[in-house]
Amino acid sequence: MRQWTSEMLAVSRAGRDKDVLYVVLDYDDTYVWLADGRRRLLESPKKKKWKHVQLIKHLPEEILEQLRSIELDAHVRKILKAYRALSENGGE
Numbered sequence: 001m002r003q004w005t006s007e008m009l010a011v012s013r014a015g016r017d018k019d020v021l022y023v024v025l026d027y028d029d030t031y032v033w034l035a036d037g038r039r040r041l042l043e044s045p046k047k048k049k050w051k052h053v054q055l056i057k058h059l060p061e062e063i064l065e066q067l068r069s070i071e072l073d074a075h076v077r078k079i080l081k082a083y084r085a086l087s088e089n090g091g092e
Contacts, residue, residue, distance in 0.1 A: 005065045009056040009083060010034060012048065021084065022046065023067065023076050024055070037076030060086060 008024040022034035025045050032053055033045040040046040049074065059067070063086070066079045 002089070006077065007059070007064055009059065009080075010053040011056065011061075013054050014052040015048070016045070019078050022053075023079060035066065035076050036080060037073040041073050042070070042076065056083075059083070 006024040006026060010022050010024050012018055012020045012022065012034075012044065014092050020036060022036050024032055025042070026033040027050075030049060032050055033039060033047055035042050035045045035064070046059055063083055065077060066075065070076060070079070074086065
């Protein structure tokens with residue numbers, strides 16, 4: 001099973017999925033591949049152009065640790081839920 005290690009999150013800024021939070025699985029010069037664990041699974045990630053996403057690179061260590069060990073869609077959902085909870089609490 002593949003280990004995903006991009007260690008970034010992203011928010012969609014255009015399209016039908018505007019304002020959806022994703023885990024960045026992979027990227028190249030033009031595109032980024034995203035998963036949310038529900039509509040976009042690890043097996044079929046969303047392919048989106050860089051200009052249509054806003055990256056979240058500076059993440060708390062606890063989120064980074066979880067990003068380093070993604071194997072299942074449930075892990076993706078757990079990471080996104082934890083990040084939302086931290087964001088709502090002001091990073092406390």
